[in-house]
Amino acid sequence: MTARVTPLGLSIMAVAGCALSLAVLSGRPELFVAALPLLLALVPLALRAPALDHRISHEVSRERVFEGERVTISVTVTARAPIPLIELLGPLPAGSAVVSGRHRAVMTVGAGGTARWSYELVFPGRGVHDLGAIAVRRRDRSGVRTWEDRHVDSKPLRVYPTIAPLRSLPRPAYPRASIGDYVSPAFGEGIEPADIRRFAPGDRVRQVNWRASLRLGELYVTQHHRERNADVVLMLDTLAEAGRTPETTLDWSVRAAASLATAYLARKDRVGLINYGGLIHWVKPAGGRTQYERLADALARAGVVFTYVAKDLAVVPPRVLPPRAVVIGITPLLDARFARAALDLAARGFDLVVLDVSPVAATRAALLPSPATDLACRLWTLERRARLAELHRQGIPVLEWQPPEPLELALARARRRRPRLVAAG
Amino acid sequence: MIRLLPAAIAAALAAAPVVIMPEPPIAVTALAGLLLATVAIAARWRWPATAAAAVFLVDYTAALWLAGARVNIAGAAGFGLGLLYLLESLDLAGRVHRAAVDTAVIRSHLGRGTGFGAATLGAAGLLVAVAGALAAPMPPAVAPILAAAGALGVVAIIAVFVTRAAARPSTRPRP
Numbered sequence A: 001m002t003a004r005v006t007p008l009g010l011s012i013m014a015v016a017g018c019a020l021s022l023a024v025l026s027g028r029p030e031l032f033v034a035a036l037p038l039l040l041a042l043v044p045l046a047l048r049a050p051a052l053d054h055r056i057s058h059e060v061s062r063e064r065v066f067e068g069e070r071v072t073i074s075v076t077v078t079a080r081a082p083i084p085l086i087e088l089l090g091p092l093p094a095g096s097a098v099v100s101g102r103h104r105a106v107m108t109v110g111a112g113g114t115a116r117w118s119y120e121l122v123f124p125g126r127g128v129h130d131l132g133a134i135a136v137r138r139r140d141r142s143g144v145r146t147w148e149d150r151h152v153d154s155k156p157l158r159v160y161p162t163i164a165p166l167r168s169l170p171r172p173a174y175p176r177a178s179i180g181d182y183v184s185p186a187f188g189e190g191i192e193p194a195d196i197r198r199f200a201p202g203d204r205v206r207q208v209n210w211r212a213s214l215r216l217g218e219l220y221v222t223q224h225h226r227e228r229n230a231d232v233v234l235m236l237d238t239l240a241e242a243g244r245t246p247e248t249t250l251d252w253s254v255r256a257a258a259s260l261a262t263a264y265l266a267r268k269d270r271v272g273l274i275n276y277g278g279l280i281h282w283v284k285p286a287g288g289r290t291q292y293e294r295l296a297d298a299l300a301r302a303g304v305v306f307t308y309v310a311k312d313l314a315v316v317p318p319r320v321l322p323p324r325a326v327v328i329g330i331t332p333l334l335d336a337r338f339a340r341a342a343l344d345l346a347a348r349g350f351d352l353v354v355l356d357v358s359p360v361a362a363t364r365a366a367l368l369p370s371p372a373t374d375l376a377c378r379l380w381t382l383e384r385r386a387r388l389a390e391l392h393r394q395g396i397p398v399l400e401w402q403p404p405e406p407l408e409l410a411l412a413r414a415r416r417r418r419p420r421l422v423a424a425g
Numbered sequence B: 001m002i003r004l005l006p007a008a009i010a011a012a013l014a015a016a017p018v019v020i021m022p023e024p025p026i027a028v029t030a031l032a033g034l035l036l037a038t039v040a041i042a043a044r045w046r047w048p049a050t051a052a053a054a055v056f057l058v059d060y061t062a063a064l065w066l067a068g069a070r071v072n073i074a075g076a077a078g079f080g081l082g083l084l085y086l087l088e089s090l091d092l093a094g095r096v097h098r099a100a101v102d103t104a105v106i107r108s109h110l111g112r113g114t115g116f117g118a119a120t121l122g123a124a125g126l127l128v129a130v131a132g133a134l135a136a137p138m139p140p141a142v143a144p145i146l147a148a149a150g151a152l153g154v155v156a157i158i159a160v161f162v163t164r165a166a167a168r169p170s171t172r173p174r175p
Helices: A007-026 A029-046 A210-216 A249-266 A289-301 A336-347 A359-366 A371-393 A407-417 B004-020 B024-043 B046-067 B073-096 B103-135 B140-167
Strands: A002-005 A054-060 A064-066 A070-079 A083-089 A097-100 A104-109 A114-122 A127-130 A133-139 A145-152 A156-160 A179-188 A192-198 A220-228 A231-238 A270-277 A281-286 A326-331 A351-357 A398-401
Touching (some): A029 B140, A054 A083, A210 A220, A249 A270, A249 A326, A281 A289, A336 A371, A371 A398, A398 A407, B004 B024, B004 B046, B004 B073
Parallel strands (some): A064 A156, A351 A398
Antiparallel strands (some): A054 A070, A070 A114, A083 A104, A127 A156, A133 A145, A192 A220
16 A cells, blocks of 8 residues: 555645745744644644555446446445545446446545445446456545555456347258258258158158048158258458447447357357457357357457458368358458458358448448548448449358348348348247 | 535635735735636646645735734634635545545534644644743844744654655555
8 A cells, every 4th residue: 555645735735835934034923823724734744654444345236248238336445443534436447437326436434334335337338347446545634645555356347249139040051960940951850841752661650641641542651851950150350340439340240240149049050259350269169058158258358459461261270160161251341351261261162141241330420420421431332332242243142231220130131132041030 | 515615715815815904916916816716626726726825825924014913813823724724625625526425524524624723723822822931031133043943943844744754664454
């Protein structure tokens, strides 16, 4: 704990010195008397420092929240010796805002007393924060001496991207062997009828199609389509972003990735993630609730890392990018390296879909409205249209999404054009 | 609301020299001090407050010197207390700005200020009584030298206070 003279103490010293000087110069005894209260206020500087006997504890109401949700931070100060004045500066991470109460408190605590203070924060954007540090400044009774310290008790908070419910999803072309929700072209166990054939030894009686059997005069059985799951890899473009936090293209991309991951995991698919940027991070495809936590954690931390180096997807292990997986590239197409990587994946036979997160609206929202801005945005839109047409020509399906319109709308638009898309519900 | 207290104190400090010597230069200097105090109160800025206190002090000295009035110990102690309260109340106003404030903070400050004021007035009275008793047998020629030595002694004591406060080893709260 650092002890020092407060600015108030320095001010009192300056004024006291001024009073004494004027007293000597003018020879008026009143000025000595006027300096007396100021000098008496400085006496505690010469006294022994009081014992600092207090304890600070703080609690954070939740460890994980979604964007826009509130978190309450409660701080308790317990003092064994009296504290004339204590100032506390609670955590206020970048991007958060105080919605209730104040993140700074000034309080007096009596001997054996307890003081509590709380405030609420809202996090408009995703991220991982530590709400564990509280700056503490304790003052003595006269206010001329202060002790400063930091109370650190790690309280991590994860702010996950918001999830939009999705009904239409890009359907994988190649299902896996495990049981899932996709109707496979192959026959086997399932509930979706496929065909009928003559009864053969070994067929179960419950498979007999009695209507067909009566009409054709011999036993026929119904065959069903197998229902399988798929591997889905979300490839997030973290090479560049446009717009203002928390409405940047990367923020929207992360929200789209979280929504897609949730929807696919609900359909028993295995979902993985590749953050394709200055640093390549990945999450191996898997299913279940734990996988959602892994993906949400990775998405909450996703950020742009600038680099001039073109990253090669060959560094990604095959278990992260399984053959025949459907790869959904989520990108604003600001960096040509991502488009090249997408073409590389398509050339290697991956079932690739590109979700194009338009940066035009995000950029326009960050700029002052003017005719020049409108013209620039229109030119940019035309340029992007040409780039998307080039991807179409290369045979890569592109879903155009213009945030803040709902992602479902973009998927539904594409569903009308592409028969590969099926309803998830 | 909390800024009304320093504003009232500043007004009183500006008025005191004008009451002693109602002359235009004294009034103009008081207005200059008041202007600095207004800046300090509005901006919660400490150094204009210190400057305002110094200006009030210079104005008070000038008024006393020009008026050549009888020594008023209670008034001088009150003026000194006013300077101290001005600095403290401005400091408190800055501290509680945009902070969750416990009402006990204001209560304890007011109580401490009242107690300190009474103690200071008592100490001033005692000091003047002792000084009066000592001044009688002392030759008048020694008085300025004694005053200067006293002032130097006080400044030296302040320096010692500051040095000790800065050099004291850190103290950690017990777990």
